[in-house]
Amino acid sequence: MLLTSYSLPIWVLLIISVLALVTIIKLLLLLTNGSKEEFTKYVEDSIYDAKWRWKWTKNEIVNIECYCPKCDSVLVYDESSCHTRYTDVAKTDFICENCNSQLVTTIHGGNKKYAINAIKREIERRIRTEEYKTVINKSL
Numbered sequence: 001m002l003l004t005s006y007s008l009p010i011w012v013l014l015i016i017s018v019l020a021l022v023t024i025i026k027l028l029l030l031l032t033n034g035s036k037e038e039f040t041k042y043v044e045d046s047i048y049d050a051k052w053r054w055k056w057t058k059n060e061i062v063n064i065e066c067y068c069p070k071c072d073s074v075l076v077y078d079e080s081s082c083h084t085r086y087t088d089v090a091k092t093d094f095i096c097e098n099c100n101s102q103l104v105t106t107i108h109g110g111n112k113k114y115a116i117n118a119i120k121r122e123i124e125r126r127i128r129t130e131e132y133k134t135v136i137n138k139s140l
Contacts, residue, residue: 042132047122050075050094050105054123061120068096068104075104079111090114 075094107115
């Protein structure tokens with residue numbers, strides 16, 4: 001092959017070969033990334049009487065936010081019980097400022113980080129048990 005004469009210079013053939021190889025690799029990557037897991041469509045659910053929304057990055061839950069089920073406002077959190085030693089109850093309250101500071105939900109056990117991780121664990125449980133499919137089917 002190297003001894004055969006071509007009408008094009010060899011460097012042009014090399015460039016064309018490299019570009020073709022790069023294009024094939026990109027197409028293969030697009031095909032593998034295009035077939036996302038079905039559960040990545042699961043991005044919203046009602047958990048602990050509040051509406052939770054999140055995003056997926058490489059099959060990992062990120063950017064979890066809590067919303068009011070009535071007015072769809074982002075809820076603020078109060079974890080003040082976690083910072084005092086005068087109570088045995090560590091909890092995080094999620095409050096809607098738009099609905100006259102109404103308490104929407106409480107997650108017992110710790111601060112906001114604990115509450116968010118509890119929601120992640122619940123989402124992962126619903127995926128394992130395939131409960132999430134009913135939520136996806138309702139939204140379609």
